[in-house]
Amino acid sequence: MEKEITIYDIAKLLNLSPATVSRALNDHPAINSNTKSVIAAKAKEMGYRSNTFASNLRRQRTDTIGVIVPRLNSHFMSTVLAGMEKVVNKSSYNLIISQSLESVKKEIANAKTMFNSRVDGLLVSVAYDTDNTDHFDAFVKRGIPLLFFDRVLEHKQGTSIIIDNTKAGYEAVSHLIEQGCRRILYITGNLKRNVYADRLKGYRLALLEHGLPYLDELVMVTDLSQEAGIEAARLIQRMDKKPDGLFIANDLCAVSCMSALRKNGFSIPDDIAVVGFNNDPVSVVIEPNLTTIDYPGEKMGEIAAQSLINHLNGSLDIQNTNTIILHSELLIRQSSVKKGAN
Amino acid sequence: MEKEITIYDIAKLLNLSPATVSRALNDHPAINSNTKSVIAAKAKEMGYRSNTFASNLRRQRTDTIGVIVPRLNSHFMSTVLAGMEKVVNKSSYNLIISQSLESVKKEIANAKTMFNSRVDGLLVSVAYDTDNTDHFDAFVKRGIPLLFFDRVLEHKQGTSIIIDNTKAGYEAVSHLIEQGCRRILYITGNLKRNVYADRLKGYRLALLEHGLPYLDELVMVTDLSQEAGIEAARLIQRMDKKPDGLFIANDLCAVSCMSALRKNGFSIPDDIAVVGFNNDPVSVVIEPNLTTIDYPGEKMGEIAAQSLINHLNGSLDIQNTNTIILHSELLIRQSSVKKGAN
DNA sequence: ATGAAAGCGCTAACAC
DNA sequence: GTGTTAGCGCTTTCAT
Numbered sequence: 271m272e273k274e275i276t277i278y279d280i281a282k283l284l285n286l287s288p289a290t291v292s293r294a295l296n297d298h299p300a301i302n303s304n305t306k307s308v309i310a311a312k313a314k315e316m317g318y319r320s321n322t323f324a325s326n327l328r329r330q331r332t333d334t335i336g337v338i339v340p341r342l343n344s345h346f347m348s349t350v351l352a353g354m355e356k357v358v359n360k361s362s363y364n365l366i367i368s369q370s371l372e373s374v375k376k377e378i379a380n381a382k383t384m385f386n387s388r389v390d391g392l393l394v395s396v397a398y399d400t401d402n403t404d405h406f407d408a409f410v411k412r413g414i415p416l417l418f419f420d421r422v423l424e425h426k427q428g429t430s431i432i433i434d435n436t437k438a439g440y441e442a443v444s445h446l447i448e449q450g451c452r453r454i455l456y457i458t459g460n461l462k463r464n465v466y467a468d469r470l471k472g473y474r475l476a477l478l479e480h481g482l483p484y485l486d487e488l489v490m491v492t493d494l495s496q497e498a499g500i501e502a503a504r505l506i507q508r509m510d511k512k513p514d515g516l517f518i519a520n521d522l523c524a525v526s527c528m529s530a531l532r533k534n535g536f537s538i539p540d541d542i543a544v545v546g547f548n549n550d551p552v553s554v555v556i557e558p559n560l561t562t563i564d565y566p567g568e569k570m571g572e573i574a575a576q577s578l579i580n581h582l583n584g585s586l587d588i589q590n591t592n593t594i595i596l597h598s599e600l601l602i603r604q605s606s607v608k609k610g611a612n
Numbered sequence: 613m614e615k616e617i618t619i620y621d622i623a624k625l626l627n628l629s630p631a632t633v634s635r636a637l638n639d640h641p642a643i644n645s646n647t648k649s650v651i652a653a654k655a656k657e658m659g660y661r662s663n664t665f666a667s668n669l670r671r672q673r674t675d676t677i678g679v680i681v682p683r684l685n686s687h688f689m690s691t692v693l694a695g696m697e698k699v700v701n702k703s704s705y706n707l708i709i710s711q712s713l714e715s716v717k718k719e720i721a722n723a724k725t726m727f728n729s730r731v732d733g734l735l736v737s738v739a740y741d742t743d744n745t746d747h748f749d750a751f752v753k754r755g756i757p758l759l760f761f762d763r764v765l766e767h768k769q770g771t772s773i774i775i776d777n778t779k780a781g782y783e784a785v786s787h788l789i790e791q792g793c794r795r796i797l798y799i800t801g802n803l804k805r806n807v808y809a810d811r812l813k814g815y816r817l818a819l820l821e822h823g824l825p826y827l828d829e830l831v832m833v834t835d836l837s838q839e840a841g842i843e844a845a846r847l848i849q850r851m852d853k854k855p856d857g858l859f860i861a862n863d864l865c866a867v868s869c870m871s872a873l874r875k876n877g878f879s880i881p882d883d884i885a886v887v888g889f890n891n892d893p894v895s896v897v898i899e900p901n902l903t904t905i906d907y908p909g910e911k912m913g914e915i916a917a918q919s920l921i922n923h924l925n926g927s928l929d930i931q932n933t934n935t936i937i938l939h940s941e942l943l944i945r946q947s948s949v950k951k952g953a954n
Numbered sequence: 955a956t957g958a959a960a961g962c963g964c965t966a967a968c969a970c
Numbered sequence: 971g972t973g974t975t976a977g978c979g980c981t982t983t984c985a986t
Contacts, residue, residue, distance in 0.1 A: 274754075276979055287957045292981060302955060317750070319728050323669040324979035327962050332665075343690030351684070352713075364725070367709060371694075383706070386661050408659070412616075496893050522893070529897045551838055551864070552894055555871045618963055629973045634965060642971060666963035669978050 275318040284312055295320065326388075335578060336389035337367045338380050340397050340421065344522075345550045346567045347395075350419070353571025354393065361579050363390070372398040372493075378405040391415045391578045396423055398460050398493065415581050415588050419574045421463050429591045431574050433598040435465050438563045439472025441600045442517050442545045445561070447480045449543050449608045451515030454482075457502050457527070458519045459494045466519055469547070473517060494519060499526030506542075507534055515543045515606075521550035521562055528556060528605065543606040558604030565598050617660040626654055637662065668730075677920060678731035679709045680722050682739050682763065686864075687892045688909045689737075692761070695913025696735065703921050705732070714740040714835075720747040733757040733920045738765055740802050740835065757923050757930050761916045763805050771933045773916050775940040777807050780905045781814025783942045784859050784887045787903070789822045791885050791950045793857030796824075799844050799869070800861045801836045808861055811889070815859060836861060841868030848884075849876055857885045857948075863892035863904055870898060870947065885948040900946030908938050 277291040284291070286309070294301045294309040312318075326332050337354065339347050351367065358365050366389060370377035377397045384392055385408050392409055394416065403425050409416050415428065422430040446454050456473045459466045470489065477484050490505070492498035499518070506512060518524035524546030528538055536542055538558060546553060546562040553560035573594060580586035619633040626633070628651070636643045636651040654660075668674050679696065681689050693709065700707050708729065712719035719739045726734055727750050734751055736758065745767050751758050757770065764772040788796050798815045801808040812831065819826050832847070834840035841860070848854060860866035866888035870880055878884055880900060888895060888904040895902035915936060922928035 274979095278979080288979090289958080289981080290956055292979095293956085296981085300955060305955080317753075321669070321979050322729060323665040323674075324962090325981075327663070327665040327669055327964090327978090328980045328982085330962070341690070342684045342693065343687055345685055348683070348685030387664060388661075411659075496897070525897050526893075529899065532899065551868075552897065555838070555867050555894065556897060557871065557874065557899060616963095620963080630963090631965075631974080632972055634963095635972085638965085644971060647971080663963050666978090667965075669962095669980090670964045670966085672978070 275313075275316045276321070277318075280309060280312050280316065280318060283316075284308065332388050332390055333362055334364045334366055334387065334389050335575065336384035336387070336392045337365055338370060338377060338384065338392070338394045339367070340370055340372050340395060342367070342369050344548075346420075346548050346565065349567030350395075350571035350574075353568035353573075354575040355571075356568075357572050357575035357579065363579060363582075370397040370400075374400045381405045381409075385409060385414075389414065390582055392417070393574050393578060394418050395421045396463070397421075399462070401462055415578060417574055417578050417588060419570055421465055429577055429588050429594060431570055431577070431594045431596070432464065433565055433570075433596050435468030436472040436475070438547070438565075438598045438600070439469030439517070440476045441472070442469075442547070442561075442563060443473045443476035444480070445600060445602065446515040446517060446543055446545060446606060447476060447482065449515070449539070449606055451513075451543055452482060453488065453511060453513045454515035454517055455488045455490060455506070455513035456517045456519075457490045457492060457494070457498075457523065459492065461491060469517075469519055488513065492523070494523040496522055496526040499523040499528075500530045502527045503530030503534060506531065506536075513542060515545075517545050519547045521546040521548045521553045521560060524560055524562075525550075525552050525556045528560070539604065539606050539608050543608055545600075545606050549601060553603070556605075561603045561606035562601055563598050564601050566596050570596055617655075617658045618663070619660075622651060622654050622658065622660060625658075626650065673732055674730050675704055676706045676708055676729065676731050677917070678726035678729070678734045679707055680712060680719060680726065680734070680736045681709070682712055682714050682737060684709070684711050686890075687894075688890050688907065691909030692737075692913035692916075695910035695915075696917040697913075698910075699914050699917040699921065705921060705924075712739040712742075716742045723747045723751075727751065727756075731756065732924055734759070735916050735920060736760050737763045738805070739763075740805070743804055757920060759916055759920050759930065761912055763807055765806075769931045771919055771930045771936060773912055773919070773936045773938070774806065775907055775912075775938050777810030778814040778817070780889070780907075780940045780942070781811030781859070782818045783814070784811075784889070784903075784905060785815045785818035786822070787942060787944065788857040788859060788885055788887060788948060789818060789824065791857070791881070791948055793855075793885055793950075794824060795830065795853060795855045796857035796859055797830050797832060797848070797855035798859045798861075799832045799834060799836070799840075799865065801834065803833060811859075811861055830855065834865070836865040838864055838868040841865040841870075842872045844869045845872030845876060848873065848878075855884060857887075859887050861889045863888040863890045863895045863902060866902060866904075867892075867894050867898045870902070881946065881948050881950050885950055887942075887948050891943060895945070898947075903945045903948035904943055906941045906943050908940070912938055 277288045281288045281291045294306045368380040374397050403423050417429050419431040461467045474484050546560045549562045549564040553562045581588040619630045623630045623633045636648045710722040745765050759771050761773040803809045816826050888902045891904045891906040895904045923930040
């Protein structure tokens with residue numbers, strides 16, 4: 271097994287001081303460029319690798335940004351993460367990613383781990399049932415910048431990056447109404463989450479504007495899983511007055527609900543028109559293709575990471591910005607277009 | 613902003629030595645349990661957090677396991693990762709996860725990062741176009757254990773965890789033949805990858821055993837993306853002698869291909885029967901439901917992580933194990949069951 | 955342009 | 971059961 275090489279080893283062999291080696295390796299301007307190349311060559315030859323721990327210990331920072339997301343395996347989230355990586359790769363920062371699996375408990379644990387790994391900043395999209403920011407207090411107290419995206423929490427300081435979920439919900443439901451729907455069922459996630467609560471606001475607004483009544487029985491709170499979609503189809507089957515439109519806050523759930531409904535003999539969109547949310551790839555695989563809200567995940571990731579980095583570099587003060595709102599768009603496909611409607 | 617608390621601060625306040633505080637915090641058996649609770653209480657009160665960097669620097673290990681996967685946003689991979697997390701959470705190790713996005717270039721960069729973060733061990737599933745193990749040599753040289761799973765590479769030492777892809781391919785194709793298929797198109801990924809090459813072996817074996825000829829023109833190498841599925845459907849449309857069965861090495865691609873074929877007027881399974889691979893949730897959403905190979909992702913993750921941890925703890929020597937093979941299973945659904953067949 | 959030296963916070967060998 | 975002390979590898983201030 272090879273021995274670990276340190277800057278001392280390099281320094282000794284080159285008759286230089288460790289300080290010079292350190293500076294050269296970090297491309298310090300005061301070092302002669304010749305010396306630099308000699309050192310770089312030797313380091314490479316000897317298989318030197320910098321010891322991040324020693325460096326972090328000494329510098330009192332980690333150049334690391336933590337990310338906590340509900341799940342990794344959603345198309346939306348992985349798109350967001352791709353955006354973050356893109357930005358972070360251009361900087362000297364690194365990303366540590368962890369998932370809460372939609373549980374506050376795990377989110378708290380993850381936050382603690384992030385805190386103990388001394389991330390320089392934290393990007394968070396909260397879990398299903400998170401209902402306070404206590405587990406992030408430690409960060410605020412130590413002045414570690416905190417930025418929420420998509421699923422955000424009310425917090426006195428710091429930025430949130432979101433889309434206008436109210437508007438998106440309004441557009442989705444207005445579209446259904448224009449297609450002739452009069453009983454629109456909204457299948458949603460936990461209404462604690464801004465994303466679902468705001469879409470509900472949009473739903474109500476659209477009904478109101480078109481003179482349709484708001485009925486509690488037409489709001490179904492689920493976990494938006496595939497199973498929830500199937501269960502929703504079962505419940506619809508049993509309803510006396512069946513809905514003629516569905517607005518489902520997640521494409522995966524929408525797609526499995528549609529599929530179950532069709533198995534039960536419903537015709538989509540004619541019996542029931544459906545609008546999903548997220549523009550997940552599966553939305554163009556299902557028959558009929560799913561009308562959905564497209565949502566700029568990559569951009570959201572880029573902006574989140576860039577804002578945080580700018581703040582860390584001192585070129586932007588996050589604490590004074592409030593909310594960044596990105597555009598979303600209704601993509602109309604066959605699942606919601608009734609033949610009768612214009 | 614609060615000052616960072618160290619064990620020295622705690623020691624001073626409690627009139628103890630830093631060593632005692634350190635031991636107490638690490639639950640060292642020699643420390644009086646009273647002392648321990650006093651120290652623990654004080655640490656909590658003062659908002660102490662252990663400095664991992666100092667600790668890692670001193671202990672010369674990180675208690676961290678690196679994971680490199682092609683993509684995070686596949687159902688299979690996230691299931692594998694869930695399995696790993698489950699095991700790792702029970703131990704004192706942490707996980708660092710990174711994705712290569714199917715590119716060797718990024719995989720090399722990730723490996724380097726992992727190496728520099730001094731992971732104690734590495735779990736890898738390689739990218740699409742990786743064709744040698746050079747970027748893992750540094751780990752081997754330093755005696756850092758390396759374990760491949762699912763998409764594995766030939767390497768002299770170390771364990772691989774896989775399913776029997778040849779058998780899975782054989783079963784998939786035999787099933788299609790039994791349903792009456794005579795021209796079966798295999799849509800695959802890069803044949804450098806064991807998973808795709810071995811399934812091809814199974815495909816050939818099944819043909820051979822049933823007296824069907826093997827034809828080069830019936831093997832289509834793609835990137836198995838959704839777009840590839842649509843493109844494949846286009847190519848099938850143009851073929852003079854159309855296939856009557858498809859074996860597609862990935863459900864997502866299979867599903868989009870099926871969907872495109874149906875739009876072009878093909879009836880599934882009657883014109884073309886389809887078998888996918890992975891048992892992705894989408895396989896039960898598509899109409900008709902997709903016959904596929906089910907694949908124990910979570911178990912694979914658990915075994916991979918556990919084997920590595922056992923090796924690190926000295927209770928198992930990975931270098932002497934070779935290959936662990938997990939069971940897979942053909943799930944027959946409507947997409948492949950022809951009405952005519954028995 | 956380079957060097958000397960101190961110290962980041964922790965742990966472990968050795969002492970008592 | 972607890973204390974003393976040295977050192978992990980790096981960066982940086984202060985010298986020259």
